[in-house]
Amino acid sequence: AQSVTQLDSQVPVFEEAPVELRCNYSSSVSVYLFWYVQYPNQGLQLLLKYLSGSTLVKGINGFEAEFNKSQTSFHLRKPSVHISDTAEYFCAVRGRYNFNKFYFGSGTKLNVKP
Amino acid sequence: DAGVTQSPTHLIKTRGQQVTLRCSPKSGHDTVSWYQQALGQGPQFIFQYYEEEERQRGNFPDRFSGHQFPNYSSELNVNALLLGDSALYLCASSLSEGGRDYNEQFFGPGTRLTVL
Numbered sequence: 001a002q003s004v005t006q007l008d009s010q011v012p013v014f015e016e017a018p019v020e021l022r023c024n025y026s027s028s029v030s031v032y033l034f035w036y037v038q039y040p041n042q043g044l045q046l047l048l049k050y051l052s053g054s055t056l057v058k059g060i061n062g063f064e065a066e067f068n069k070s071q072t073s074f075h076l077r078k079p080s081v082h083i084s085d086t087a088e089y090f091c092a093v094r095g096r097y098n099f100n101k102f103y104f105g106s107g108t109k110l111n112v113k114p
Numbered sequence: 115d116a117g118v119t120q121s122p123t124h125l126i127k128t129r130g131q132q133v134t135l136r137c138s139p140k141s142g143h144d145t146v147s148w149y150q151q152a153l154g155q156g157p158q159f160i161f162q163y164y165e166e167e168e169r170q171r172g173n174f175p176d177r178f179s180g181h182q183f184p185n186y187s188s189e190l191n192v193n194a195l196l197l198g199d200s201a202l203y204l205c206a207s208s209l210s211e212g213g214r215d216y217n218e219q220f221f222g223p224g225t226r227l228t229v230l
Contacts, residue, residue, distance in 0.1 A: 032217060106156045
């Protein structure tokens with residue numbers, strides 16, 4: 001089985017500042033990694049995913065994440081945040097051969113202040 | 115092209131009652147997964163349906179059951195509701211046999227269940 005730890009439950013940041021949301025995972029097998037965003041009263045929207053290849057993955061809305069196998073991390077970054085980025089962000093992992101059974105972290109609430 | 119749809123949007127039930135939630139997958143998808151998201155938590159995997167059968171199951175009691183229909187839509191049933199079943203129930207669809215959306219899950223907006 002896999003598990004995900006998101007150490008920061010809340011991250012406050014001022015508009016136009018950079019941000020990093022941390023994600024660490026645990027797995028005994030090769031994994032695929034994902035970041036999802038959830039706006040209030042909505043479902044989850046995929047930001048980006050790492051399947052293989054380059055460890056630096058670029059997603060929508062200017063977000064990017066870097067897969068670090070030795071540190072079992074997949075941190076999400078954005079160089080300059082906007083008010084509209086205020087939402088909850090979830091890191092997820094699935095085993096490479098596990099038919100889309102996803103394990104999610106507990107989420108990080110990003111609060112962008114003007 | 116409609117994405118994943120779920121009904122109803124909100125539902126209020128009392129303890130001991132039974133509830134049925136519905137999900138229509140994204141066009142072309144053949145696999146449906148259900149997740150429970152309690153307040154302040156990440157989604158927890160309930161089970162997954164493929165070819166009208168339960169393929170995988172998370173750590174949920176037998177009170178939680180499901181069904182997949184020939185058109186790939188799915189239902190989640192919860193019997194003998196408990197207060198702790200109050201949550202947002204998310205449906206996710208995916209493709210199990212390859213294609214552009216392979217390895218991804220697309221989520222619906224969820225059904226908010228409140229048990230009183």
